[in-house]
Amino acid sequence: MQAGLFISVEGAEGVGKTTSLAYIHQLLDDSAISYTSTREPGGTQLGEKIRDILLDKKNTQMTDMTELLLMFAARAQHVEEVIKPALNQGSWVICDRFTDSSFAYQGAARGIAAKTIDLINEASLDSFSPDLTVLLDVDVKVGMQRAGSRGELDRFEKEDLIFFEKVRQGFLARAKVHERFNIIDASRSITDVNSQLSDVLLPKIHTWLKLSSQSIQK
Ligand code: Z5A
DSSP, rough: OOOOOOEEESSSSTTSSSHHHHHHHHHHHHHHHHHEEESSOOHHHHHHHHHHHHTOOOOOOOOOHHHHHHHHHHHHIIIIIHHHHHHHHOOOEEEOOOOOHHHIIIIIOOOOHHHHHHHHHHHHTOOOOOOOOEEOOOOOOHHHHHHHHHHOTTTTTOOOOOHHHHHHHHHHHHHHOTTTEEEEESSSSHHHHHHHHHHHHHHHHHHHHHHHHHHHHH
């Protein structure tokens, strides 16, 4: 059986991940590809409990290292319990954020050295990474305005413009060195963003369907 494809969707505050994820689901539904949609931090019962701790604005004393280790604790569980089993069954996995968020938020923005995150990534996940990463990129002010229209702010959403500018630059720096990244100009209209997503994903869908039918015929 052809293994599934692991896709992460990344970006800073209010870039439109939720909106884009809905469109990606539609593309996969239209192609009759089975997929698991999941998110980080979270994605498992244990991970969702960790998410609550991470986002709780009452946890003002949390150190940056605690935050990083909690992200990776949730991720280690997520990879073994959900992501790898789904991929092995030929299902695609669409993940709202993954390790690149830790490099952008805990690394570039909080200031933890990338080599420290690399070590934790290697030790906890054997540096398991997505096949393809969609990075939604937009001016930080625009993203914050879009996100600002929502209700109460969580522990991350309370951060300022400078923090989210560092997050954005952290993502863009990673996109420069990892070929799996596809940058989407998220300043455009939702229709235009969807069209950019189609340009990235349809060739992958067609190739995967072809390989899949060949492996069934064997
Ligand atoms: N975090 C971390 O620090 N380290 C890690 O390793 C991981 C995560 C994995 C929770 O993530 C927090 O965890 C996150 C980073 C941290 N904190 N922050 N910030 P999350 O993904 O659950 O939370 P989020 O980043 O705030 O995402 P979100 O709430 O899901 O926002 P979004 O999905 O990017 O935005 P949206 O809901 O799709 O769009 C926002 C609004 O803009 C909405 O009204 C849309 O209709 C509108 N929109 C969307 N696209 C467009 C376009 N193209 N034009 C105009 N308007 C648009």
